Amino acid sequence: MYKKICLAGAVITLSACSQYRPGIVSQTITQTFSSQDAKIDSSKVSSVPYASMSLKVDDGPLAFIVLAWNENHIQKWLTADSKMVATQNGRIIKTLGFPDNLLTFESSTPDPLANPLIIQEGQQWKAQTQWKSDAFHAASVTSRFHWAGTQDFTIVGNTRNYRLLEEQVSSDVDGATYTQRYWVDAQTGQVVHSEQTLHPHGPVWSLTLLKPYS
Template identity: 30%
Template sequence: MIMISFRSILLVVCVLLSGCTQKFSDTNATIKEALFGFEDTRLSAANIEAIPYASSYFKINDGPQIFMVLAFVENSPTTGKEQLKWLSNDKAMIVTENGRIIKTVNLPGANLEGITTNPKQKHFHTSNYSWSAIYDWQPNYRFNIKSNNNTQPIRELTHNSLLWSEMLTIWEEKVTFNSLSTTMTNHFWVNSEGSILKSSQWLIPGKLYIEQEVLKPYKG
C-alpha cells in the first residue's frame, strides 16, 4: 500500500510549519548533510503533532540527528509483515520491519542490502533467545553472511519522548559473524505490546550504525 508520494508529504509539511523560523526542507536534512557537518534537528511537540504522518528521528554513524517522515508502507513478499519506508530529501531510504532495520538505500559509504530471518521467530518475547540470520551488504558486495544471534532483556525504564511516555524493556542483541570473527551489539526499547519505539542497530560491522527514536508511531 502506498500512502502518498514523498514530494506531496514535504509540500503539506512546509505549509504546516510555515510559522517556524527554519524551513522544513532545511529541517529534514539530506543524509549527506547529516553525515558531513549538519547540526542536530530538533522540532517541538506541536510541530510534530501537526504533521499528519508517522515520523522518527534517526542518527547514522553517530552523526547529527535528522527528522524523517514515513512515506510508504508495503507488505513484505517474504514475511507478509508491514515494511515501513522512511525517506530523506535526497531519496535515501531506511526500511524497518517490526522496528528492525532490514534495508538501506542510497546512504553514502555503505548500505544494508537485506536481512533474512525466519518469519516465525519471536525475538523480543523469550529471554536468552538464540536465532540466526543472513546479512547482505555493500560495499564489496558481501552476500550470504550468516550470523548467530542472542537476544535478552537487560532492564526496564520509563522513556519520555516528545509525544509519548511509556515503560519500555531494553533488549540487548549480540550478533556474531563466525566467518568474520566479529560480534555486533544492538539495543531495542520495546513496549508492552511488543512495538519497538527506540533502537540502536549495527547493520554492517564497523561501517553502518543507525539509531532511531519513533516520535509519532505508525498506527496502520
C-alpha cells in the same frame, strides 16, 4: 489513517505503487525541518500528517524521517534528501542512498521482534545479510536475545519506562560480534527506540519512533 503515498526515485526502486505523488513527503520534511540537526518537538511532530521517526547514524546529524509507504508489514521511511530506510517490526532491513547501505536482511524463520514480549532469555535466531560498503559483502549472523531490565526514555518531552532488549549478534565474517538494543513498550510490544548495527563493523543507527503509523 495516514495516506499511503508513492514517491519518485528511491521509493519506486523499492516497490511498485498505485498512487503516485512525487516528492510530497520530501517537500513536507524540507518545509518543516532544516538539513542540519532537526529540532524535534511535539508541535512539529504533530504538524506533519505522516508517521515519523528520528534517525541518527553514529555522530552524524539528527534527521527527521517520515513514513512514505506501508506494505506487507514493511515500513519505508524517507529523509528530506530522498534517502530511504525500510523497517519491519522495528528492525532496519534495507537502506538506500547512504554511503553504507544494507541491501538485504532475510531469514527462513520469523523475526522474534515480531512479538518481542514473548522472547525468552537466551533465545537464538539466524539470518542472512548483504550490504555494500565500498564493495559488496554478505554474511550469516546468529542472534541471542537478552532482557536487560527496564530504562526510562524520553520521546518529544514524554518520559516513560520501557523494557530493554539486547540482541547479541555474531557473524561468520571474521568472527565479528556486536550488540543491538531495543526499547520495548511493555504493554503493546512496540519498539519505540533502537540502536542497531546493520552489519559487522558498521556504524550505529539510532531510531526513535515519534508518531506511530495507525
